[in-house]
Amino acid sequence: MITWSALLKRFISDPVAIIAGFVLLLLILMAAFAPLIAPQNPYDLMQIDVMDSDMPPSWKPGGDPRFWLGTDSQGRGVLSTIMYGTGISLLIGIGAVIVQGVLGITLGLIAGYKGGWIDSFLMRLADIQMSLSTLMIAIIVLALFQAAFDPSVYAEYAIFMLIFIIGIAEWPKFARTVRASVLGEKNKEYVDAARVIGLPARKVMWGHILPNAMTPVLVISTIQVAEAIMTEAALSFLGLGMPVNKPSLGSLIRSGFEYIFSGSWWITFYPALVLIALILALNLLGDWLRDVMNPKLRRGDE
Amino acid sequence: MHIIAFLLRRAVQAVIVMFVISLIGFSIQDNLGDPLRELVGQSVSEAERDLMREDMGLNDPFLSQYARFLGHAVQGDLGNSYFFKRPAIAVIMDKFPATFELVLGSVLIFLTVSIPAGIYCAIHRNSWLTRFIMSASILGISVPVFLTAIFMVWIFGVELGWLPAYGRGATYELPWGWDTGFLTLDGLKHLILPCVTLSSIMLPLFIRLIRAEMMEAMGTDYVRFARAKGLSTTRVRYVHAFRNTLLPVVTVGGLMIGTLIAYTILTETVFQWPGMGFLFLEAVNRVDTPLIIAYIIVVGLIFVIVNTMVDFIYTLINPMVKLPGAKA
Amino acid sequence: MALLEVTDLHVAFPRGKHHEVEALRGVSLSLKKGERLGIVGESGAGKSMLAFAILNLIAEPGRVSQGAIRFDGQNLLEMSEHDIRGIRGNRISMIFQDPMVTLNPVLTIGTQMVETLKAHRKISTHEARRLSIEKLKLVAIPSAESRLDAYPHELSGGLRQRVVIAIALLTDPEIIIADEPTTALDVTIQAEIMALILQLCRDRDMALILITHDLGVVAEVTERLMIMYAGLCVEEGPTQRIINAPTHPYSNGLLKALPQNSERGQDLYQIPGSMPPITALPSGCAYHPRCEFATERCHVSAPDLVNGIACFHPLKADAKAPA
DSSP states (O other), X not given: OOOHHHHHHHHHXXXXXHHHHHHHHHHHHXXXXXXXXXXXXXXXXXXXXXXXXXXXXXXXXXXXXXXXXXXXXXXXXXXXXXXXXXXXXXXXXXXXXXXXXXXXXXXXXXXXXXOHHHHHHHXXXXXXXXXXXXXXXXXXHHHHHHHHSOHHHHHHHHHHHHHHHHHHHTHHHHHHHHHXXXXXXXXXXXXXXXXHTTOOHXXXXXXXXXXXXXXXXXXXXXXXXXXXXXXXXXXXXXXSSSOTTSOOHHHHHHHHHTXXXXXXXXXXXXXXXXXXXXXXXXXXXXHHHHHHHOGGGGTTOO | OHHHHHHHHHHHHHXXXXXXXXXXXXXXXXXXXXXXXXXXXXXSOHHHHHHXXXXXXXXXXXXXXHHHHHHHHHTTOOOBOTTTOSBHHHHHHHHHHHHHHXXXXXXXXXXXXXXXXXXXXXXXXXXXXXXXXXXXXXXXXXXXXXXXXXXXXXXXXXXXXXXXXSSOOSOEEOTTSOEESXXXXXXXXXXXXXXXXXXXXXXXXXXXXXXXHHHHHHTSHHHHHHHHTTOOHHIIIIIIIIHHHHHHHHHHHHHTHHHHHHHHHHHHHHHTOOSHHHHHHHHHHTTOHHHHHHHHHHHHHHHHHHHHHHHHHHXXXXXXXXXXXXXX | OOSEEEEEEEEEEEETTTEEXXXXXXXXXXXXXXXXXXXXXXXXXXXXXXXXXXXXXXXXXXXXXXXXXXXXXXXXXXXXXXXHHTTBTTTEEEEOSOHHHHSOTTSOHHHHHHHHHHHHSOOOHHHHHHHHXXXXXXXXXXXXXXXXXXXXXXXXXXXXXXXXXXXXXXXXXXXXXXXXXXXXXXXXXXXXXXXXXXXXXXXXTOEEEEEESOHXXXXXHOSEEEXXXXXXXXXXXXXXXXXXXXXXXXXXXXXXXXXXXXXXXXXXXOOSSOOOOGGGOOSSSTTGGGOTTOOHHHHHOOOOOBTTBOOSSOOOTTOOSOO
């Protein structure tokens, strides 16, 4: 384990980590305060005007200073849609990882602590689910969901569906990590001590074993948020994710894609740039965290 | 008789998996879309409909309906596509060569790039090229495959106009009815962008994996012993170290099959590639239930077959694993 | 003339961007044809480093920073990588510590033997296999012919070490360097393997460098002995003389720590403290923090190796090791 002050020290001495952290913070703040700072509310029909449609970024000929990054085919400012869309992407990413975490940590604790057939069964299930790939599972489930329900019903529940599907499909990653830590901690003295004084299994697991398994959980959480955002974006791009009237970054890219051929590249390009920046910042921070938290893996760097 | 025992065992597993997939397929058919509506339209009265339902066995118990579905399915009959008015399986199989060639092309690209790159990065740990490849690989991991596809279309297809950005172009029909794009210049040109895109997502993962495994192998005692025996550097690197990185690479490769199939859907969508994934999304939009089921079953079958092949290769290259079921 | 002559060998590893630490700090040794030399010391003393340095096999980023290694008149440190490969595994062979990890798990025993012969001789595969079987028989491996197509994991640890020895013998080398060849084996097999190595060296007039921390083994097998501590040789001389009458306090401590030198019912002797890592060597004589005879002088300056001993306060030659 590493203390918070040591962590901060390592952070300050690593320029890559600082830049990644800064970009991530900026994007989160931008998304959180979108309703206050966005130039317009792109989903308020009173604020948009079809006359403004298809404008290039403001510094290009034909651009308009009101729309710094240009407008889409319905006259919505690209900058404003990005601000709102980033929030939805982040919400789904973090929400899905919370579901993954709760499910994965619970099942991982049970598998590691109980062992036996429960353990073999859960790990076999995890293997199968991992090899099926989250994206494939999500595509099929969402495709059926979309085929079965009315588009308006679908639009309403899409955000929950995405959070739960990505959450459920990715539990094995947390479960394996936690299980590995539990197996390492299980036979240590403090766990025996807790058992001897008669604490029930549930309390031993959550109160005594889990806190010691939190470091790897923290590391994979960061990378998992990046993965979840990427999966959500792919699903939305296929038209199986967030609907056009409540778009995430992926749906923005989808709606802009067809206009690339007519030259309106900015509708796709800027949301794509933000999406890449978001995922890259999370991946870099995740890599950095893993290096700091687990010095064993840093062999060969020195 | 190791191989026969192994194949039998895998065949049993495959049957179980396909059984589960068929159950899913059937419950989709049962709950999604009304075959009657597709057949007769709105003009028929409710009483007549009930009669027809009875006739078609739609009121039979679940199990007998499922048995009938299964009976047809094993004969390759999954019903007619609502949209194409042709057997769904035939519609899917028409698109199989396009997807297969897309995957084949990208697997060829990423193997020929990732193996040398991974080995290079493991051997020259601190060279500027290694640093560049490793930095580029984290960027590569962070760019979703559909964005790579869009950038490819935009830059090489629209802005520069160097390469065709949609469709398969001219194909050549092989005697057994397989349309190939590998044998015409136009077909090859059309393959470049989609194949590069699809391989781009696997590339960083495999470069990192091969580098890590190769570095580990280079530090082992058996590689040191090989050097102490006076073997040439080439033999130490490629016969002793690299042979040992193949096992984890094959394992991870096997785990990536599902992801690869999912990525073909994304790639085909952007490039309007007339393959199974593109067809599947169209089927979803048209609520073409038989086609959706056919896709799921065909993909399930491919998944099972490829997984068996990967397991088989693994046992071939790993002397420590006897084929399961064989005597040690 | 000595067959192998190592003079003032230094091996350095980079530490940080501009600094280096030394794992070997000026070691010399000489080995005559057919002579058996033991190198003894605690883990981390630099014994294995010395063995690998002789074959120029120091793992990156380490390097030989100073010194000379003369083998049969040529300085190995000045040879090209290509030329030194002609000596490695051919005229000087090595036996590694742990046979479970020395052989490549994905290649058959035959492949690993044939490739060694082919690297050094112009020879057909058929002939190479025949020679391999011959050597496998020499190290007393039962049904040698069928073992050629076996994978390492199909053999026991003892058999694997015999295979490693057979590989080392393939080219009839002049020197064998054995780096703790029995530590990873079962106690019952250790004596067998050691006896095999000794017999082979005697029969074929091969020189042996035996690296170990087991003084008992050294007494049985070797003629000369070198005691290493913290990257330096602290005492060197005929094995029997050192075993009977060590002059360096460290050699004395090692001997006192042998179980057979403790009286029944008494606690085993242990040298106080532990060997410092090469990154944090003390001033003066590296052994002084653990030495009962250390004086002010030992804190300040390090003794040179003179007449086989590097100590300001050597024990009297007649002092018996067992207390």
